[in-house]
Amino acid sequence: MASKGSLKTPKGTRDWVGGDLHLRDHIFTVLERHGGVPLDTPVFELRSVLSEKYGEESRLIYNLEDQGGEACSLRYDLTVPFARWLSMRSDVQHIKRYQIAKVYRRDQPAISRGRLREFYQCDFDIAGVFDPMIPDAEILCIIAEVFEAFQIGVTVKLNHRKILDGMFEVAGVPKDKIRTTSSAVDKLDKAPWDEVRKELLDKGLSEEVADRVGTYVRRSGSMREMLDNLRLDSELGANKFLMEGLADMELLASYLEAMNVVDKVSFDLSLARGLDYYTGLIYEVVVLPDPANPATLQVGSIAAGGRYDELVGMYGRRPLPCVGISFGVDRIFTLLDARRKKKSGSDLTNQAEVYIMAFGGKEFDGLLLERMRVARQLWAAGIRAEFAAKVKPKPLQQFNASEGVPVAVMLGQEELDAGQVRVKQLHGGDKNAASKDKGQLVPRENLVEEVRKLLASIQLEQE
Template identity: 50%
Template sequence: CYEVPGTRDYSPKQMAIRERVFNAIITCFKRHGAEVIDTPVFELKETLTGKYGEDSKLIYDLKDQGGELLSLRYDLTVPFARYLAMNKITNIKRYHIAKVYRRDNPAMTRGRYREFYQCDFDIAGQFDPMIPDAECLKIVHEILSDLQLGDFLIKVNDRRILDGMFAVCGVPDSKFRTICSSVDKLDKMPWEEVRSEMVGEKGLSPEAADHIGEYVQLHGGLDLIEQLLQDPKLSQNKLAKEGLGDMKLLFEYLTLFGITGKISFDLSLARGLDYYTGVIFEAVLLQPENDHVEEPVSVGSVAGGGRYDGLVGMFDPKGRKVPCVGVSIGIERIFSILEQRVEASEEKIRTTETQVLVASAQKKLLEERLKLISELWNAGIKAEVLYKKNPKLLNQLQYCEDTGIPLVAIVGEQELKDGVVKLRVVATREEVNVRRESLVEEIRMRTSRP
């Protein structure tokens, strides 16, 4: 077998579904005024070093064949930060849709791959607090609503609140990152397991772990923020206080956007990547839309992101910072859900846009078919012809049925003499003779969308 584990080909039908998802996402990104950029699939290995914490082991390296050491990009965020620093850009709102690579254990039934698309929207620049951050959440809300994937929830937290929480719980500074990684596993593991990892593997005191345990079960909205701002310990911690203040501001903006109904301030949300510095968030689908599907689709995170104010500075020779916040939509799970839905609905998806098949009723008319289709192509009509010298009319009509081509332009000896073409509507079997000079206009009229 020639298949690479953890990857897949997209068939024409799958591509049609994928295009729908991309269109919804790109339409939203453009609605918010984003420009688009592209970067190479590989980066210098050193560009990716030290950006992903414990996940760095999943980076794909290229073989050393002479020249620079290269790695495949792990996400689109680090290449974006590298791009900003290299081009001294301090202010941009851009999207980028491209494949990223992770040497993960493929669990493809759960929609996880080693090669997968990310659709990223980021805002870079020195701005007033939480306005761009709120827009990122609005974007996630718009896209997940547009795609009609069923109910969803966007969890929000802040690295500063987490770090403040770790501090007041008695976690030593040196253990912040690794304890943060443990908290990040709470969406897949019960608290008891996470606690024993903290205490057993990572050497945290049981008291500190239990203290964390109390906080990470909290989730809510503005009321919880207010409550924590009064928390005797957290409110004494500078970082936590800053984070909570910004969280309050964020919720005020989200209220203006009318989307707080699907937002949850959740102290258990951690996100593993090293580069986040402020707000972090993650969107999860709450239940699969599988009324018509036999096998339930497993659900999970479909979008995530946050603020990373220090990353660009890591690539600048003078360390100049450019504050950034952004969101990444993961389309693989979304695509799996929509694909299963299409399968179940027996919806017929066309994989071409062909308007007309140029056919002949008699033999020896290949030349006439080629002349006619050339006229149609030159006029911008989407047209096909069977690659046979003498195809049977029935086979030509069957091809239209199979592929959804709505019209057939039939040339025969009589039609050629009369200067007409017989135009057949596949769905109704209606046939009309159309003068050859009017054919293009007639096809356009009959295939224009209402």
């Protein structure tokens, strides 16, 4: 038997209940609008499928115990399982797929900031050979639409791996130090330049090279500003890699203008992204600080992604270019929760549309079977209905239980004998008990129709 002390979820995990889970529907609506097909993969993969995909971060992978059989690990993200699936499904030449699922990292948890060991990601990716930057632009459009739906103000920071690597080359960073330089520079959103510079020197860059890196990467601004700025730099213009990246970004700017999302993005030369598999455009979505919601100050990045054209090919069957985005669902929940908690306290509010009650005098038997008949009829009509699970419920019990439910169906023996029931709009909790409004008498056989009418009129009132 479990002792009292151990009655908890494992470290870095949590339960989700009620309204929080319905928030995900906002994301799905947007993703399906863009032709997303849902995919669901196993929570664990063969260990070989995950290996050599995450670089240094691999040490955070959870393994299953060796109980005889295959070596398996819990998934670390949704991108690698998608690439594995694409490699297996050679009949799929192009697809837009989305997946919402939990991923696992044995990291130090920080629950208040939404950093957990088990957390939800929601990924949308476009795989296939297309003309440059068209799918990339659609992904950025999706990002804008998702956060518009949640009414969360964001900026999408953009950069391009080829521009970044080109700049490092021009600055004089040796080829074998490009990835480590990149990961140091990525910290500029949290650390001051002095600290990053020190890390670059520790990693073996000369002061001169480090300072040139610093001049290049500490620049950000609108797409057009930054493009003009980079075009003017003749030293950078000599780097082939960088010019390829710039051409991509020019194209992207025109697409984002056409889609009217260019004002959501910022071209930020310090953005680098940790994972090795990105090959082109990269992006990270940060929340705009909102003083009315302190959670916006803590949460930081809430979505990120980029283009990864070589990951599918790593499984040795075929190459397939991909671009995608991962939404950090738990962090989005943390933000919305902080906003929502101000409005309603409970995570378990009653969602019923109709509460079925019965009343009577001394001889009152509770009319349970009749309440059941009515419930079944309403359920069959698709109406969310409840009744007290008591043989003889008291009036006040029934009114209290109907808190938050908009409509009551009221049964009494006399009315039933006359083939009638009462339908009444409720106004919250025990206030109803005192109310003199007895509702409307309607023929028993018109019940569903009358309930629907009343629900529709209440809906209209509230709009």
